[in-house]
Amino acid sequence: MSASGRMDLRICHLYPDLMCIYGDRGNVIALSQRARWRGIDVAVRELEAGDTLDPDWADFYLFGGGQDIGQDVVSKDLQGPNGDALKRSIAGGAAVLSICGGYQLLGHEYVPAEGPAIPGLSVLDVTTRAGKVRFVGNLLADAPQGPLIGFENHSGYTYLGPKATPLATVRVGHGNNGADKTEGAVQGRTIGTYCHGSVLPKNPWLADMLLAWALERRHGPAILAPLDDIEELAAQRSAAEVAAARP
Amino acid sequence: MTLRTAAAVAAGKLARAGLQTFGRGATALPGLITLAVDPDAIARMTTGLTRGAVLVSGTNGKTTTSRMLADIVRAAGWSAVHNRAGSNLERGIASALLAESEWGGVTRADVGIFEVDEASVPRVLGRIEPRVVLVTNLFRDQLDRYFEVDQLARRIATSFATLPASTVVVLNADDPIVARLAEGRANTVFFGIDDPAAGGKVPQSISDATHCPRCHHRLAYERVVLAHVGDWHCPNCGLTRPRPDVAATRVELRPGATRLHLSSPAPSAIDPVDVPLPGLYNAYNALAAIAVARAIDISLSTAGRALAAFRPAFGRLEVIEADARRLRLVLVKNPAGFNAATSALLEQGGQHRILAALNDRDADGRDVSWIWDSDYESLVPAVEHAVVTGIRARDLALRFKYAGLPRERMVVVDGWSDAIRRAIDLAPVGGEVVVLTTYTALLSLRHALADMGYVGRFWED
Numbered sequence: 001m002s003a004s005g006r007m008d009l010r011i012c013h014l015y016p017d018l019m020c021i022y023g024d025r026g027n028v029i030a031l032s033q034r035a036r037w038r039g040i041d042v043a044v045r046e047l048e049a050g051d052t053l054d055p056d057w058a059d060f061y062l063f064g065g066g067q068d069i070g071q072d073v074v075s076k077d078l079q080g081p082n083g084d085a086l087k088r089s090i091a092g093g094a095a096v097l098s099i100c101g102g103y104q105l106l107g108h109e110y111v112p113a114e115g116p117a118i119p120g121l122s123v124l125d126v127t128t129r130a131g132k133v134r135f136v137g138n139l140l141a142d143a144p145q146g147p148l149i150g151f152e153n154h155s156g157y158t159y160l161g162p163k164a165t166p167l168a169t170v171r172v173g174h175g176n177n178g179a180d181k182t183e184g185a186v187q188g189r190t191i192g193t194y195c196h197g198s199v200l201p202k203n204p205w206l207a208d209m210l211l212a213w214a215l216e217r218r219h220g221p222a223i224l225a226p227l228d229d230i231e232e233l234a235a236q237r238s239a240a241e242v243a244a245a246r247p
Numbered sequence: 248m249t250l251r252t253a254a255a256v257a258a259g260k261l262a263r264a265g266l267q268t269f270g271r272g273a274t275a276l277p278g279l280i281t282l283a284v285d286p287d288a289i290a291r292m293t294t295g296l297t298r299g300a301v302l303v304s305g306t307n308g309k310t311t312t313s314r315m316l317a318d319i320v321r322a323a324g325w326s327a328v329h330n331r332a333g334s335n336l337e338r339g340i341a342s343a344l345l346a347e348s349e350w351g352g353v354t355r356a357d358v359g360i361f362e363v364d365e366a367s368v369p370r371v372l373g374r375i376e377p378r379v380v381l382v383t384n385l386f387r388d389q390l391d392r393y394f395e396v397d398q399l400a401r402r403i404a405t406s407f408a409t410l411p412a413s414t415v416v417v418l419n420a421d422d423p424i425v426a427r428l429a430e431g432r433a434n435t436v437f438f439g440i441d442d443p444a445a446g447g448k449v450p451q452s453i454s455d456a457t458h459c460p461r462c463h464h465r466l467a468y469e470r471v472v473l474a475h476v477g478d479w480h481c482p483n484c485g486l487t488r489p490r491p492d493v494a495a496t497r498v499e500l501r502p503g504a505t506r507l508h509l510s511s512p513a514p515s516a517i518d519p520v521d522v523p524l525p526g527l528y529n530a531y532n533a534l535a536a537i538a539v540a541r542a543i544d545i546s547l548s549t550a551g552r553a554l555a556a557f558r559p560a561f562g563r564l565e566v567i568e569a570d571a572r573r574l575r576l577v578l579v580k581n582p583a584g585f586n587a588a589t590s591a592l593l594e595q596g597g598q599h600r601i602l603a604a605l606n607d608r609d610a611d612g613r614d615v616s617w618i619w620d621s622d623y624e625s626l627v628p629a630v631e632h633a634v635v636t637g638i639r640a641r642d643l644a645l646r647f648k649y650a651g652l653p654r655e656r657m658v659v660v661d662g663w664s665d666a667i668r669r670a671i672d673l674a675p676v677g678g679e680v681v682v683l684t685t686y687t688a689l690l691s692l693r694h695a696l697a698d699m700g701y702v703g704r705f706w707e708d
Contacts, residue, residue: 017457017458018458018601021395022614022616022617022620023616023618023619023620025619025620026619026646028615029624029650030649033649049465053557067396067397067398068395068397068398069458070458072463073409073458073463136518136614138613151540151613151614151615151616153614179255196614197615197616197619198616198619201619201645201646201649202645231641231644231648231654232645234641234644234645234659235641235642235644237641238622238639238642239639239641239642242607242638246613
């Protein structure tokens with residue numbers, strides 16, 4: 001509980017200056033607002049490379065995509081104590097949304113076209129290899145909970161191991177690797193996806209699933225009050241129409 | 248001049264004449280035809296430019312700065328070829344040259360001022376050897392098309408290596424990514440803002456250069472002006488903002504205008520420069536134009552005179568009268584541009600009526616996620632109401648919703664003329680509507696405004 005006696009949510013935005021591209025910060029905005037609209041207090045902290053991650057603080061982590069420079073700096077930071085702290089925090093029940101570069105760094109490794117593999121945290125049972133063709137375009141997929149719409153822009157091809165479940169099945173676009181029709185991964189309370197866009201505003205089911213997981217860590221199972229999602233669903237529908245017409 | 252170039256020019260000129268007969272703009276197609284016949288046509292056509300060519304590139308401010316420059320060189324008594332109307336790919340340059348060229352192909356003018364899309368800089372530099380290259384700034388913009396900023400900067404730096412030593416490179420000292428393009432160049436002119444009080448009113452949450460472009464250590468800022476632009480240095484490797492050759496020691500922001508006090512190498516004071524455009528980003532545009540003027544030996548007093556009489560470009564704060572309301576057109580196409588425009592609106596104060604248009608065509612960027620990197624949270628408290636339109640209107644309405652704009656102060660209207668009509672009807676007589684729009688939406692709105700009888704066709708400018 002927060003000082004006001006109301007339920008509260010703690011969000012940690014991982015490396016916002018280096019790993020936050022293609023509107024990934026919109027996910028923090030969306031999750032925060034959907035909590036506030038339900039009367040839940042929200043605190044957001046940012047973790048920069050070199051800061052110390054407190055594994056007991058956050059209920060939710062956002063880990064976005066970045067430019068090449070950013071991924072180098074961040075992968076080094078995660079190979080230090082911050083990587084261990086993040087793994088402990090996730091094992092302790094924190095929920096995670098990782099996108100593109102962040103998704104790749106939570107897998108076992110990223111194998112570039114040249115040079116040594118970049119080790120990941122192995123929070124997700126996935127492996128990523130540099131691909132020849134960059135996948136750029138609208139991405140529309142079907143998850144059991146509803147449609148998933150976003151914009152992908154990646155040259156890493158990700159392959160799922162047995163412990164990770166695909167988040168969705170690709171309808172338009174490429175998804176994890178362009179071959180097996182899978183998009184994203186779910187393992188425990190950690191989600192990986194190639195959907196930028198931002199992904200949470202236009203996919204409110206995903207936002208609320210993550211919000212419920214995050215609240216559960218300190219507040220127990222939560223039933224979220226429904227919100228009026230007219231604008232969210234209208235945006236989702238129109239983006240899906242655009243994706244179908246212009247992949 | 249080769250026969251092939253002559254044929255290429257003839258084909259382009261015929262296309263141009265044909266398009267104008269049918270009342271269509273001729274800003275790209277004639278050049279495209281010419282380049283198809285002779286890919287080297289630009290190189291040959293620019294040989295007639297007695298005072299050389301100036302290339303203007305960067306993410307934001309290209310169009311305004313190159314129009315300022317065109318006015319400055321004309322004030323100096325030079326004739327200029329200038330690609331207008333935002334056609335800043337190779338074909339736009341060829342089209343501009345065609346308009347002023349003889350049938351044989353040589354363009355007769357003193358100077359060429361060519362606005363070049365930042366991703367096209369390497370291509371264009373492969374064709375011509377300009378006297379001056381200006382880079383205004385590099386921000387994230389249409390990442391699906393333009394690459395990530397680091398990658399874009401690397402490509403531009405590589406293309407600079409082929410330039411002759413005599414080419415002057417004019418760079419923004421306050422942008423660390425741009426300033427670093429000076430590495431290895433002998434002839435540089437830097438511009439920047441030295442006013443300790445200058446800083447944007449929008450929190451600088453999104454930046455592309457928080458880390459040193461040389462050693463990747465986190466940069467330190469004495470002062471942030473816009474996004475990653477400011478007084479920066481790297482505490483690790485010592486890379487530091489270069490001392491600007493053209494510096495504004497004081498920037499006075501006024502409603503609709505900006506006064507720049509420039510540092511003077513001599514003890515005698517120099518007259519301030521007045522620019523009839525608001526906002527810090529226009530201060531940078533004017534400083535960039537003054538820096539180029541200096542690189543091509545045009546006096547500050549001539550440049551100042553031209554800037555004082557400057558008229559904004561198509562969709563760059565252009566004002567259109569419609570049924571006793573004023574529509575102010577503001578092109579916004581990336582987070583830095585949006586935040587700069589918002590900053591200017593907040594400096595102006597008051598509550599604003601907004602017509603916001605979002606498209607996702609190739610020229611806009613097919614990825615609309617940039618609206619989430621833009622600081623709508625700062626804009627919304629100053630929004631009286633918003634009419635939202637465009638192909639991705641519903642994405643934009645959602646952005647406004649999450650930034651806190653209540654549903655009753657926002658309406659989505661499909662159809663360009665219907666959206667304009669609604670925005671006009673919602674504004675009081677004598678009132679202003681700020682139109683925030685992406686590029687192709689601006690073209691469509693402008694066509695609708697012409698159909699409604701409020702403006703002429705833009706190529707008549």
